[in-house]
Structures are given as C-alpha cells and as structure tokens.
Amino acid sequence: MTKRDEQIVERIHQNTLRILEEVGMAFLSEEALEILRKGGIRVEENRAYFTEEQVMHALDTAVKDFTVYARNSTYNVKMNTEDLYITPGYGSPSICEADGKVRTATFDDFLKLAMIVQSSDAFSINGGILAQPSDIDADISVEAMVYTTLCRSDKALFSVCGGGEQAEHIMEMLRIVFGGDIEKIPCCFNLISTLSPLGITKGTLDTINVCAKNGQPLVIAPGPMAGGTGPISLAGNTSLANAEILATNVYAQLVHPGTPIVYGFAATVSDMKNMNVSNACPGFLKEARYGALLSKKYGLACRSGGGMSNANGLTAQAGVESAMSLFESFSEKANLVMHATGSLHSFNTVSYEKFIMDIETIDRMRYYFSDLPDDDDALAFDAIQEVAEEGSNFITVEHTFERCRMDPWFSTVSVHDNGRGNPNEELYASAQKRIEKVLEEYEYPTLSQEKRDALDAIMRKLGMKEKDIAKV
Amino acid sequence: MTKRDEQIVERIHQNTLRILEEVGMAFLSEEALEILRKGGIRVEENRAYFTEEQVMHALDTAVKDFTVYARNSTYNVKMNTEDLYITPGYGSPSICEADGKVRTATFDDFLKLAMIVQSSDAFSINGGILAQPSDIDADISVEAMVYTTLCRSDKALFSVCGGGEQAEHIMEMLRIVFGGDIEKIPCCFNLISTLSPLGITKGTLDTINVCAKNGQPLVIAPGPMAGGTGPISLAGNTSLANAEILATNVYAQLVHPGTPIVYGFAATVSDMKNMNVSNACPGFLKEARYGALLSKKYGLACRSGGGMSNANGLTAQAGVESAMSLFESFSEKANLVMHATGSLHSFNTVSYEKFIMDIETIDRMRYYFSDLPDDDDALAFDAIQEVAEEGSNFITVEHTFERCRMDPWFSTVSVHDNGRGNPNEELYASAQKRIEKVLEEYEYPTLSQEKRDALDAIMRKLGMKEKDIAKV
Missing domain, CATH: 3.20.20.480 (Trimethylamine methyltransferase-like)
Known part of the structure; x- marks a missing residue:
C-alpha cells in the first residue's frame, strides 16, 4: 500500500466513524433495536448511533x-x-x-x-x-x-x-x-x-x-x-x-x-x-x-x-x-x-x-x-548454450520436450487458430464443447441415503413438488 | 517489488551475464565486429563475448x-x-x-x-x-x-x-x-x-x-x-x-x-x-x-x-x-x-x-x-447526512448534480443497455460510430508548404507514385 493510499484509507475510516456517530444507521426491527440498547448503543427512534470505541470493540470481538x-x-x-x-x-x-x-x-x-x-x-x-x-x-x-x-x-x-x-x-x-x-x-x-x-x-x-x-x-x-x-x-x-x-458487525457481535x-x-x-x-x-x-x-x-x-x-x-x-x-x-x-x-x-x-x-x-x-520458477533448469543456460553453439533451435532440444507440459499455458476455451467462420460463433462453439465436457465429468458426491431422505423430508414438508425433488 | 521478485530478478541478471560471457551473441556484420573489437570486446568468428564490466559500463554510458x-x-x-x-x-x-x-x-x-x-x-x-x-x-x-x-x-x-x-x-x-x-x-x-x-x-x-x-x-x-x-x-x-x-546496448554505446x-x-x-x-x-x-x-x-x-x-x-x-x-x-x-x-x-x-x-x-x-479524490466534498459527509435525515435519495441531491460530470466514468464505445439485436453487432456498430466521430474530428496539423514540398521531393526521388503522394 502506498503512503497516499494509507492516507486515503485513514480519511475514509475517519469519515466512516463520523457517519456512525452523527448520522447512525436505521435498524428496522424492534427486537434488534432492543438488542442494541441492551448492548449500550445509543438508539433514537429506529436509528442507532455508534462510538468509535463500540465499533472497534466489535471488530476485536469478531472471529x-x-x-x-x-x-x-x-x-x-x-x-x-x-x-x-x-x-x-x-x-x-x-x-x-x-x-x-x-x-x-x-x-x-x-x-x-x-x-x-x-x-x-x-x-x-x-x-x-x-x-x-x-x-x-x-x-x-x-x-x-x-x-x-x-x-x-x-x-x-x-x-x-x-x-x-x-x-x-x-x-x-x-x-x-x-x-x-x-x-x-x-x-x-x-x-x-x-x-x-x-x-x-x-x-x-x-x-x-x-x-x-x-x-x-x-x-x-x-x-x-x-x-x-x-x-x-x-x-x-x-x-x-x-x-x-461496521455497524452491522456491532449488531452481529452483540447477538453472538x-x-x-x-x-x-x-x-x-x-x-x-x-x-x-x-x-x-x-x-x-x-x-x-x-x-x-x-x-x-x-x-x-x-x-x-x-x-x-x-x-x-x-x-x-x-x-x-x-x-x-x-x-x-x-x-x-x-x-x-x-x-x-x-x-x-x-x-x-x-x-x-x-x-x-x-x-x-x-x-x-x-x-x-503464481511464482516464477527460477531453478537452474528453468534458467535454461545449458539449453541456450546448446542451441547457440549448434546453430539449432529450441523446438527440438531435449529441454523443450521435458518441459512442454509444464511451462506453457494452454487454453481450454479460447480459440487460437484462424478459422474460416464467424469468430464469435467459433468461440461460443468452443465454450459449449467445454461445458459438455465438464458436465460429462460430473459425479454425484457421496451422501448417505439416510441424510438424503432427511433432507427430502424437509423439502417435502415445505411443499416442494415430488417431480422437483426427483430432479435433484 | 517483493523479496522473492528481487531474488528472481537477480537470478535472471546473473544468468544473463553468464550467457553474455560464455555463449555470446552473433553480430552478422564485419563492420560491427570491427567496432566491437576496437571497443575491447572479445570476438571469435562472428560472436562477441561480453564481461560484466563491459555490460555495466555500457549501461552507465547510455542516456x-x-x-x-x-x-x-x-x-x-x-x-x-x-x-x-x-x-x-x-x-x-x-x-x-x-x-x-x-x-x-x-x-x-x-x-x-x-x-x-x-x-x-x-x-x-x-x-x-x-x-x-x-x-x-x-x-x-x-x-x-x-x-x-x-x-x-x-x-x-x-x-x-x-x-x-x-x-x-x-x-x-x-x-x-x-x-x-x-x-x-x-x-x-x-x-x-x-x-x-x-x-x-x-x-x-x-x-x-x-x-x-x-x-x-x-x-x-x-x-x-x-x-x-x-x-x-x-x-x-x-x-x-x-x-x-544488454549486448545490443554495448554495441550502440560503442557506436555513439x-x-x-x-x-x-x-x-x-x-x-x-x-x-x-x-x-x-x-x-x-x-x-x-x-x-x-x-x-x-x-x-x-x-x-x-x-x-x-x-x-x-x-x-x-x-x-x-x-x-x-x-x-x-x-x-x-x-x-x-x-x-x-x-x-x-x-x-x-x-x-x-x-x-x-x-x-x-x-x-x-x-x-x-488514477488518484482517488478524498477531499471533504468527495467524502460526502454532508450529502450522506442530508439523505439519511430527510429520507430522500442521492439521485436528487445537490451533491450529485454538482459532481455528476466529474465522478462517474462514461463509456464511449461500450454498450450498457438491453438492446434487442445481436450483442456483438450492436457493439461493432457502436465502435464504428465512434470511429466516424474520431475521423470527423481529424484536423491536418500545421506543416509549412516549404517543408511539405521538401518531404514530397524526397518521396518523389525515391519513386513514390504521384497518386499516393497526393493522398497524404
């Protein structure tokens, strides 16, 4: 964070404290206002006003x-x-x-x-x-x-x-x-x-x-x-x-x-x-x-x-x-x-x-x-020397074969060749193909029949349709 | 720059120096090889090899x-x-x-x-x-x-x-x-x-x-x-x-x-x-x-x-x-x-x-x-107080009117409404409209007739067609 950013953040923080102290926040529930009052927060009508100490204490209390x-x-x-x-x-x-x-x-x-x-x-x-x-x-x-x-x-x-x-x-x-x-x-x-x-x-x-x-x-x-x-x-x-x-956090920490x-x-x-x-x-x-x-x-x-x-x-x-x-x-x-x-x-x-x-x-x-590997093999001195001295190229050296599945980044959706069709349609088709593959790879996660039945029972009680439950 | 990045940069720098010293660079011009030799660079066949001192000295010499x-x-x-x-x-x-x-x-x-x-x-x-x-x-x-x-x-x-x-x-x-x-x-x-x-x-x-x-x-x-x-x-x-x-810079600094x-x-x-x-x-x-x-x-x-x-x-x-x-x-x-x-x-x-x-x-x-303005007006305490206390909204307060040409960012090409056509075609149309506007705003910059004539003369001598010169 630059010095200037630190300064801006501090200005926003101070402005925030002033808002909480002088303007306050409306809590649209009688029960909540009561919880705030009991927690020592100043409440007027439906608005609660917070001191710096209350705000910072609640931040300390939060996990x-x-x-x-x-x-x-x-x-x-x-x-x-x-x-x-x-x-x-x-x-x-x-x-x-x-x-x-x-x-x-x-x-x-x-x-x-x-x-x-x-x-x-x-x-x-x-x-x-x-x-x-x-x-x-x-x-x-x-x-x-x-x-x-x-x-x-x-x-x-x-x-x-x-x-x-x-x-x-x-x-x-x-x-x-x-x-x-x-x-x-x-x-x-x-x-x-x-x-x-x-x-x-x-x-x-x-x-x-x-x-x-x-x-x-x-x-x-x-x-x-x-x-x-x-x-x-x-x-x-x-x-x-x-x-x-910050005000919502004060409330949450008062609740629990x-x-x-x-x-x-x-x-x-x-x-x-x-x-x-x-x-x-x-x-x-x-x-x-x-x-x-x-x-x-x-x-x-x-x-x-x-x-x-x-x-x-x-x-x-x-x-x-x-x-x-x-x-x-x-x-x-x-x-x-x-x-x-x-x-x-x-x-x-x-x-x-x-x-x-x-x-x-x-x-x-x-x-x-991610981190850039900079071990000796990644620094590639030997490969550079080999290619320069033999007048060969990097496409065919051992170093390239060994690392070609590790180093480059491969796209799974993006299109990187000159198609002949509409570029957007080609990209959408590539995305749709990828979606199909991902869906094909889908596997139902383990969930015991007992737990599944209990979950179904809740939804049934709430009125979820059987045909929808069957889809899940 | 993080410590790790500093370390990586230093490793790449040292690897570079080793490449320049042990592998060298091919300069495919006799005149250039002569300039390098005269500058004290070790040359073997068409390759030049550089010491750390030579590399760093040339960096010092560059403007x-x-x-x-x-x-x-x-x-x-x-x-x-x-x-x-x-x-x-x-x-x-x-x-x-x-x-x-x-x-x-x-x-x-x-x-x-x-x-x-x-x-x-x-x-x-x-x-x-x-x-x-x-x-x-x-x-x-x-x-x-x-x-x-x-x-x-x-x-x-x-x-x-x-x-x-x-x-x-x-x-x-x-x-x-x-x-x-x-x-x-x-x-x-x-x-x-x-x-x-x-x-x-x-x-x-x-x-x-x-x-x-x-x-x-x-x-x-x-x-x-x-x-x-x-x-x-x-x-x-x-x-x-x-x-x-770094090798090219050594050469350039030897030339001038x-x-x-x-x-x-x-x-x-x-x-x-x-x-x-x-x-x-x-x-x-x-x-x-x-x-x-x-x-x-x-x-x-x-x-x-x-x-x-x-x-x-x-x-x-x-x-x-x-x-x-x-x-x-x-x-x-x-x-x-x-x-x-x-x-x-x-x-x-x-x-x-x-x-x-x-x-x-x-x-x-x-x-x-860009920098985030954080002056009192930007912190907007008064506007916040006004809206909260009057139960109004920010759309109609003075603060919004005063700043609405300063604060939000407006797009000139991007589309931000729900059109009914093909979204790509709508975006292209918007871009083309913008290109037209930019081209309409084009003005010929000042260039004296004398200078223009002299430039034309060079191109004419080189064989540029009159019809192309006339387009410029």
Missing part, C-alpha cells in the same frame, strides 16, 4: 480467521489467508443465451450450474443463488436452492438468505448433513445485504440472529450505488458501505460474540444515464480496491472484485470488463471473489458460455500471479 | 532520461518517468473486418489509422507500422510510412526501421521537419529487433549506426518465443531477451556513447500446438512483468505489455486478453506500451473496431489507476 468446512474436506475454505476462493455469479433471474436472447431462469438451470461448479477445479465453494429458479414456488425457493446445492455438491456451501424462518430451515439441513452440533463448525457463507443508505431490514436482522447464534459466518455486503443509493463520489460511497459493514465475519464490501456505481447499476466500470473497481484495503486495515477476510460485466452478451466488452474486474481481485489479494463467473447485464443474467470462459480467465490469472 | 520531441510540443514524450505512453498496433500485414474476414492492408488503411491516432487524446505518439501497406512498393514502404506519419500528424514520431539506407532517408526527413541539427534532439523512436536466439543482422546493425550517430533513441526489443526461438521456460526466455538487450535507450523487451511464448507466436497468454504477461522489473533494476525506461490478443476476431477472448495485457502495463508502470490498440491474430491483423475499443479500455485503466 476473523476461520475455516468454512465442506462435506469433502478437500474443499475446506480458509478465510483471511492469502488464498483466493471464487464463487459463481449470484442472484440473476435470467439466462443470456449465446445469441444474446434473454430468457427466465428455471430450476433446471440451477441444477446444471450446480453441476458445472461441482465438476470444475476452479471452485471450492458451490451455491448461492446460481440463478433464481422461476418455476419453484417463491416461498420455498431459498430452501430449495440450498437443498439442491447440498445434494449435488460436496464443496463448501454458499447459503441463501431469505429471512429468519428460512435460515432456521437451512440450519436444520446443515445439522443433518454435518452432524447435530454445527455451532462450532462454520459450514456455510451467509450474504448479509444492507438497505443502503444506512439501513437494514427486519428480514436481514432475523437472518443475522439465526446465523450468528448457530456460529455461521456472515459476509456483510452493503452495495450502495454511487449516485443512486449512495453518494456519487467514490470516497463518499466507500465510506457509506464501510459504515454499514465471536461471530465469524467477512468484509463483504460490494459498493457499485450508478449508470447516470439510466440509473442501472454499473458493476463493471472502473469506478466500481476503484471502490473494490479501497474496500480491499479497508478490510486489511481491520484484519478481516476480504471479498473483492468478481467477473463483472454490464454487457448485453458475451462480447469483447464483456471480456474487457470481467478481466479487469478479476485482475483487481487478484492484484488486491481478495480472499473471496463473488460473481466470478457467468455474470452479464449488470448482475441480471447468467451466460453459460461466459461462465466457462470466466473459469479460463481465472486460470490465466492464477498462472500470471 | 536513460530523455524527451522525444514532437512537432507539437503538447505531445513531447518523457521517457523514464511515471508517465505511460501508448502506441498503436505495429507491423500487421492485414486488416480484420468486423465479421472476422481478413484482408490485406492497403495504404488507405495506413492513412486512416494515422488520422485516428492523431485525433485521439489517448496518443502522444503516432506512427510505426500502423499496418503494412501492400500497395506501396516494398523498397520504399519504410520511408512512405514515416513520410505519411510526419505529414498527417504532429505527435511524437515512432519511426520504421528497414536498414541503413532507409534510416539515412528518414534522418533527412527529420532534418527537414525539425530543422537541420537533430543530433541533440531525440525526435523519433526506433525499434531495434534482434535475431533470437542471440544474433543481430547487418540491416539492424546498420540502422543502429545511423540512428545512434544522429542521437536518436533506440527501443531495443528482442522478442524470443519461449519454446521456439527461445527456451520454453519463462526465466530462461527472459534471460535470453535480457542478454540480447550516450545513445538514448529504452528497454524494449518483447519476449513472447510459442503456441506449442502450431508454433504460432502467443502474445496474449499469461506466460507472455509474466515475462513482460519480469522484463519491466529488470528495466527498473537497470534504471532504463520500460516498454511493457500492450493490448495483445491471439483471438481471430473482436470476441470476448480478445477483450479478456487485451485487458489483461493492458492491466499488466499499468500495474507495472510501463513507460512505453506498444501494440496497445487494434491488434488481433497474434500481431497479424489490425481491427478498426478493436482499435477504438482498446482506446476505451486504456481510458478505463487510466481512471482505475
């Missing part, structure tokens, strides 16, 4: 280093390390087809996406709202998505937050899958969204209550839009998001001291022409970068960046936007990267073709950011 | 901080600073049309590209082989390109290197345009390409002789392909490119002590499937990064990255590859970024649509990498 356990321990996720974990696109109601046509997402899409994530080495985490299934009853879709992810994947679980009741159902499922006592075992991520500016709804507060009491981590993720639900200036919007995180926290910062920018969210412009990336720097100041695991795009199809624009967004995630050493794959139309659609291309882009990033 | 003067001083280019200067795609023989069809480039393309570069704020430098014009006689095309750039643009000149004779003609043109005495005025960039591995041709050595004697800067740019013309391992290939730069030098490192990677150059894979970017770190170790201005793509059209892959490549240029603080706009098919084609999209991507990067 910052923790593992989110997966059913398959290969996929255990370590928060607040140098490791970078990616999660797929989250929350889109629609699918963007290869020709740019947009259609409503279905439960079959959710299933297919969960299978791709399970099969891909790129992911240790599965779930969240992979796509919002329109053909599942709205009042059970939260549980249906978590249930499907648990059955179809043994990777670490990204849960879905709907409210207190839904959270209780999900905890019940987790107890079945992980054994009764989950309080000491973080086993799902919970995305806590605020109501910017400076508010949080009853549903979200109830979700926090259930998750925190069950020892489950919260990814506190305010997403004010600069110029819409937050100030148009990036430093102001970043301060606002930061204030919402030691609740594991991820700094889930998700401030975006408004497109001032149409007031849509712009999650892929450079202003968004700048906010993400300062969010990452703030999280490190507080010692919290950092969610940053993604594979964002405002494009309306898998175009060169989508490529530029996602690559820039992912580059920010990698260069700022994000610990958790949400929306990393498949996202188009400013969060509104998921594209399968983009999903698989983004996985390749992440692979490019991992190669670029 | 490292210099300005390349443009006809219009607004565009003077300062080498070896924190500023980043971009140059357009260089050396493609073909044009890639929007539908992916490839056709041979013509002189009209060169003219059009020179005009776009002149009109775009993104560039302070114009020229180089914007596209190789197939309809200009090969034996005068080098001079024709420089002549055209000088007439059509008053930005700093990227020259074209063809050999000693061509270089003399270009110096003659520069004396006309900049006044007689150019020896003390760097006024063009000269790209010096080696013959990897570890060789340099007579034509290139003759070019160095002419440029160096006339005080003109050299961008020493070896481009060994890992696995083809260089070792497959990145540390080995980087060492090889570094050795070629104090020749201005740019570390023009251009090591690439072979696609091992078809032995094409791969200039956009993450291996290329890793080499570029270590090249940038080496240039800084030597205190030289740094050429790094670009807007590279191996894609066969303006696809999402092209977007990912160029954005990653440009991100590397910006994050490693490249001073000179070549091939920054329009390049497709691994250098082989230029796409107008990509050209204009890359300009926008560079604009995204400049915004992302």
